[in-house]
Amino acid sequence: MDSFATSILSQPYILRSILAIILIAINASVTGSFTIFRNVSFLVAGASHAALAGAALAIVLGMYGIINLNPIVGGAIFAVFTALAAGYAAKDEGINTAIAISFAMSMSLAILFISMIREYAARVWGLLMGDLFLLTDYDLVLMTISTLFVIIVAIIFYREFLFVSFDMEGALAYGINATFVNYLLLTIIAISVVVMLKGVGAILVFAMFVAPAAAANEVARKISDVFILAFIIAALSGFFGIFVSFYAEISPGAIAALLASLIYFLSVAFKKFQKFQKIG
Amino acid sequence: MKPIVVKDVEFSYNGERILENVSFSVDEGEFVAIMGPNGSGKTTLLKLILGLLKPKRGKIEVLNLNPWESREKIQNYIGFMPQKEHISSKFPILVKDVVLLGKAARKKFSKLTKDDEEKAKEALRAVGLEDYWLKRFNELSGGQQQRVLLARALAVEPKILLLDEPFNGVDIPSQDKIVELMDELARKGVTIMMVVHNINPLLHHIHKIVLLNKRLIAFGSPFEVLTAEKMVETYGSSIPIIVCEEGYAHPLFGDTHG
Numbered sequence A: 001m002d003s004f005a006t007s008i009l010s011q012p013y014i015l016r017s018i019l020a021i022i023l024i025a026i027n028a029s030v031t032g033s034f035t036i037f038r039n040v041s042f043l044v045a046g047a048s049h050a051a052l053a054g055a056a057l058a059i060v061l062g063m064y065g066i067i068n069l070n071p072i073v074g075g076a077i078f079a080v081f082t083a084l085a086a087g088y089a090a091k092d093e094g095i096n097t098a099i100a101i102s103f104a105m106s107m108s109l110a111i112l113f114i115s116m117i118r119e120y121a122a123r124v125w126g127l128l129m130g131d132l133f134l135l136t137d138y139d140l141v142l143m144t145i146s147t148l149f150v151i152i153v154a155i156i157f158y159r160e161f162l163f164v165s166f167d168m169e170g171a172l173a174y175g176i177n178a179t180f181v182n183y184l185l186l187t188i189i190a191i192s193v194v195v196m197l198k199g200v201g202a203i204l205v206f207a208m209f210v211a212p213a214a215a216a217n218e219v220a221r222k223i224s225d226v227f228i229l230a231f232i233i234a235a236l237s238g239f240f241g242i243f244v245s246f247y248a249e250i251s252p253g254a255i256a257a258l259l260a261s262l263i264y265f266l267s268v269a270f271k272k273f274q275k276f277q278k279i280g
Numbered sequence B: 001m002k003p004i005v006v007k008d009v010e011f012s013y014n015g016e017r018i019l020e021n022v023s024f025s026v027d028e029g030e031f032v033a034i035m036g037p038n039g040s041g042k043t044t045l046l047k048l049i050l051g052l053l054k055p056k057r058g059k060i061e062v063l064n065l066n067p068w069e070s071r072e073k074i075q076n077y078i079g080f081m082p083q084k085e086h087i088s089s090k091f092p093i094l095v096k097d098v099v100l101l102g103k104a105a106r107k108k109f110s111k112l113t114k115d116d117e118e119k120a121k122e123a124l125r126a127v128g129l130e131d132y133w134l135k136r137f138n139e140l141s142g143g144q145q146q147r148v149l150l151a152r153a154l155a156v157e158p159k160i161l162l163l164d165e166p167f168n169g170v171d172i173p174s175q176d177k178i179v180e181l182m183d184e185l186a187r188k189g190v191t192i193m194m195v196v197h198n199i200n201p202l203l204h205h206i207h208k209i210v211l212l213n214k215r216l217i218a219f220g221s222p223f224e225v226l227t228a229e230k231m232v233e234t235y236g237s238s239i240p241i242i243v244c245e246e247g248y249a250h251p252l253f254g255d256t257h258g
Helices: A002-010 A012-039 A041-063 A071-089 A094-118 A118-129 A137-155 A158-166 A168-173 A178-219 A223-247 A251-278 B044-048 B071-073 B096-104 B114-126 B140-157 B174-187 B226-236
Strands: B003-014 B016-026 B033-036 B055-060 B078-081 B162-163 B191-195 B208-212 B216-220 B241-243 B249-253
Touching: A002 A012, A002 B174, A012 A041, A012 A137, A012 A158, A012 A178, A041 A071, A041 A094, A041 A118, A041 A178, A041 B114, A071 A094, A071 A118, A071 A137, A071 A178, A071 B114, A094 A118, A118 A178, A137 A158, A137 A178, A158 A168, A158 A178, A158 B096, A158 B241, A168 B078, A168 B096, A178 A223, A178 A251, B003 B044, B016 B044, B016 B208, B016 B216, B033 B044, B033 B174, B044 B055, B044 B071, B044 B191, B044 B208, B055 B114, B078 B096, B078 B140, B096 B114, B096 B140, B096 B249, B114 B140, B140 B162, B174 B191, B208 B226, B216 B226
Parallel strands: B033 B191, B033 B208, B078 B162, B162 B191
Antiparallel strands: B003 B016, B003 B055, B208 B216, B241 B249
């Protein structure tokens, strides 16, 4: 325990991973909860894989000297575009169908672009797996800025997001520009997903982003509890991941995602048990 | 001034004609039911009145204004209750938050006052759920949830109330409570339009019926509208009708054996 505590201060990569977990937990709480409320969990998978395509495209463009774009920024642009396209297509079809199609399209593009940049492909695959211990100061600055943006938007539009998540038709009828609010909500969810990508990767982001809020939603008595509990679950899972991986040299993201998913299943079981007791 | 005037309205979506040639007008304090089979354009008609859709042809006036052009203005006077199927009750939103959502949206989400909260509580009292203020919406029965949504519509103190199938999945006590309340509101001058599948629970309380199947089949008092011929024209098959002691013709839909 002592060596871990000492390392926090002496090893910058541990300190960075702890800061990243706090930022990830904030995103899992704020936008993760709205993802559950709006019932668009699948968007997280869609946006994260779209980000891979965006990152790969940014590298392709850089390689040919067309434009020098940070792969994460390229990823964010693609993720937001996917979210907006899914929101638009969902007017006629269910949103999950639209997301599934965008998901498939993004992965095709990602593989296509990666095949064009074989020598840099590892940078993109890095986003697929993610690594909390490989984050740079620059990554943390980007994560902090986008997290602040997401928090500010969520605070300003809190009630609108809630209304649209609860009842889209009612929101329109009571004078809310529900189409804009819906797109804005999908946009900040996509941005949040990209924030987490370098830390936990496109595969595990789903667990770290959706599971804490979903678990909190099962047991919370009111909306504010969902936000608080989702933050606690995401942060605890993340810290536990870092702690275990410090000793066992295994992926901290995987441990964190595993724990967050387990907590979700436990909370579902707890809720069922509570219901059963009530009926009994 | 008639609060709702619909004249020669036509509406199409994706090339399919949803409504054509619909004309009627509603007086202040009238309680009107909209009836018709699935896909007959009932909800579309409510959305046109709300200004959420633009008619392809014809004219709609709500409180003397064109709802499509003056949506924001007319929405200030309308309380709307959507179909419960469109509501997501998967998260722990409290009853008080649901009732206050409409009010908050009307105020462009500026700070709610004590008075707003009082109005919301009063609306909840009107639907008989005053003790449910701090309960979770998703823990209520279907009927109670409908009543909370009705309270949300009432909390904005509407001049016009538009209700889309408020009886879906609703227990008899909730149904009676809603009808009783509509009666009282209509007497106070609130104009009410309600989409219903089964007219029977409110037949003795409504003033007029809009019978719809993509076009206006009939508009008038229940005595004028609920005839065997018009029901065949609307639903495509004959629907048994029983006349009660008060002289009202009760159509017996599918599940009822006379």
